[in-house]
Amino acid sequence: MIGPGGREHAIVRALLRDPYVEQVHAAPGNAGIAADVFVHPVDASNPEAVTALARELAVDLVIVGPEAPLAAGVADVLRDAGIAVFGPSQAAAQLEASKAFAKQVMAAANVPTAMARVATARAEAEEALDTFGAPYVVKDDGLAAGKGVVVTEDRDVALAHADECFAAGGTVVIEEYLDGPEVSLFVLSDGRNVLPLAPAQDFKRIGNDDAGPNTGGMGAYSPLPWAPAGLVDEVVCRVAQPTIDEMASRGTPFVGVLYCGLAMTSRGMRVIEFNARFGDPETQAVLARLRTPLGGLLMAAATGELDEDEQLHWTPRTAVAVVVASENYPDKPRTGDRISGLDEASALEDVQVLHAGTAHDDDGQVVSAGGRVLAVVALGDGLDQARELAYKGVDLIGLRGSQHRTDIALKASRGLVTVAGASAQSVAQEAPELVDPAIEGTVL
Ligand code: AMP
Numbered sequence: 001m002i003g004p005g006g007r008e009h010a011i012v013r014a015l016l017r018d019p020y021v022e023q024v025h026a027a028p029g030n031a032g033i034a035a036d037v038f039v040h041p042v043d044a045s046n047p048e049a050v051t052a053l054a055r056e057l058a059v060d061l062v063i064v065g066p067e068a069p070l071a072a073g074v075a076d077v078l079r080d081a082g083i084a085v086f087g088p089s090q091a092a093a094q095l096e097a098s099k100a101f102a103k104q105v106m107a108a109a110n111v112p113t114a115m116a117r118v119a120t121a122r123a124e125a126e127e128a129l130d131t132f133g134a135p136y137v138v139k140d141d142g143l144a145a146g147k148g149v150v151v152t153e154d155r156d157v158a159l160a161h162a163d164e165c166f167a168a169g170g171t172v173v174i175e176e177y178l179d180g181p182e183v184s185l186f187v188l189s190d191g192r193n194v195l196p197l198a199p200a201q202d203f204k205r206i207g208n209d210d211a212g213p214n215t216g217g218m219g220a221y222s223p224l225p226w227a228p229a230g231l232v233d234e235v236v237c238r239v240a241q242p243t244i245d246e247m248a249s250r251g252t253p254f255v256g257v258l259y260c261g262l263a264m265t266s267r268g269m270r271v272i273e274f275n276a277r278f279g280d281p282e283t284q285a286v287l288a289r290l291r292t293p294l295g296g297l298l299m300a301a302a303t304g305e306l307d308e309d310e311q312l313h314w315t316p317r318t319a320v321a322v323v324v325a326s327e328n329y330p331d332k333p334r335t336g337d338r339i340s341g342l343d344e345a346s347a348l349e350d351v352q353v354l355h356a357g358t359a360h361d362d363d364g365q366v367v368s369a370g371g372r373v374l375a376v377v378a379l380g381d382g383l384d385q386a387r388e389l390a391y392k393g394v395d396l397i398g399l400r401g402s403q404h405r406t407d408i409a410l411k412a413s414r415g416l417v418t419v420a421g422a423s424a425q426s427v428a429q430e431a432p433e434l435v436d437p438a439i440e441g442t443v444l
């Protein structure tokens with residue numbers, strides 16, 4: 001398991017529940033992963049170092065967690081060495097690493113997404129902003145750990161973000177604003193076949209009620225009681241399969257997990273973004289419910305043998321994950337503080353504490369080592385119970401200056417998340433072959 005975060009800890013835990021998995025090794029891992037499996041101090045984004053470790057350990061499968069190693073070509077070097085790997089090639093990972101590339105693929109595959117324009121200079125940016133109007137959406141083209149997107153009513157703020165990207169030598173994607181609740185759906189693929197997991201919702205902003213700047217994600221829950229019937233099939237038919245087919249026809253098949261970030265707008269479902277990996281912290285919630293052994297699924301995807309007809313097993317219970325972040329995250333997170341209450345929170349029934357940015361200090365104590373420090377994940381009978389339990393766990397954790405949202409899954413638990421305009425049925429019945437006006441307008 002390659003990567004240092006909470007998503008990787010969730011995957012490690014799922015692998016440990018798989019009766020066919022003999023042994024799990026992680027690189028570099030974190031303090032929580034080190035408590036569960038063997039860890040190795042290897043730079044996750046160094047393809048040669050990762051491949052050497054995989055060879056030395058004679059592993060059957062390498063799973064790459066984060067986007068940076070994928071964009072650095074770690075999967076390519078492993079595959080060239082004859083090692084099975086779950087994670088896309090550098091070329092296929094462009095679906096996440098370049099938002100402009102993702103837009104081109106979506107246009108070619110008729111995937112519904114926001115109208116967008118690429119700008120490389122101020123005049124182009126101004127024209128695009130004025131074409132779409134407020135609220136303005138300005139995205140750094142490249143990887144930015146979830147922090148490259150500015151959504152604002154203020155044209156000057158939008159332009160300032162574009163200028164910052166230009167000054168750093170980058171391009172920006174400017175697009176129409178998509179309203180409506182967001183859904184994250186992970187779709188496994190072996191390059192040809194697709195198999196969707198259960199949908200989740202993520203909370204991107206740092207503060208309650210979606211206030212403040214975007215983060216990597218402050219919490220998640222699954223399943224979504226408000227999701228339109230047929231949502232998953234709809235995403236597979238209109239988004240995932242066409243995208244996987246398009247990538248294959250370009251000679252760059254996508255092997256791994258296609259993270260479909262969607263907005264359920266009043267005009268139907270639209271793709272907000274693709275990622276080339278599992279989402280964090282959605283994975284912490286989704287895998288807590290998965291009962292089908294994960295190792296076998298990822299192995300099948302890595303070796304071209306994914307069974308599209310496989311019926312995945314899920315507990316009907318609800319998972320809620322609440323992220324505890326360090327002081328000053330997402331700006332300049334304060335690190336190196338001791339964390340208390342980890343054992344007490346983990347001891348609660350149906351609660352897991354999954355580590356993200358944690359490390360050991362010289363005395364062997366667990367300390368904060370990143371922006372998002374950990375996630376408390378609870379399983380309950382329904383959202384209320386899962387929320388209550390997750391927050392019970394969070395309250396037991398002690399970390400100086402730490403921050404967490406207190407409204408993860410709150411609106412959903414009160415029945416306040418709705419898909420505007422479209423009833424569940426009308427979304428499900430929208431014919432896939434109908435050309436969406438938003439696609440016709442895509443300027444790329
Ligand atoms: P991205 O990095 O593209 O996922 O964007 C991060 C977050 O910004 C998304 O999860 C949304 O909350 C928001 N966002 C991105 N694009 C749009 C859009 N076109 N309209 C509204 N919100 C957006």
Ligand code: GLY
Pocket residue numbers: 146202216217275278279280281282
């Ligand atoms: N939770 C959002 C992401 O993983 O990008």
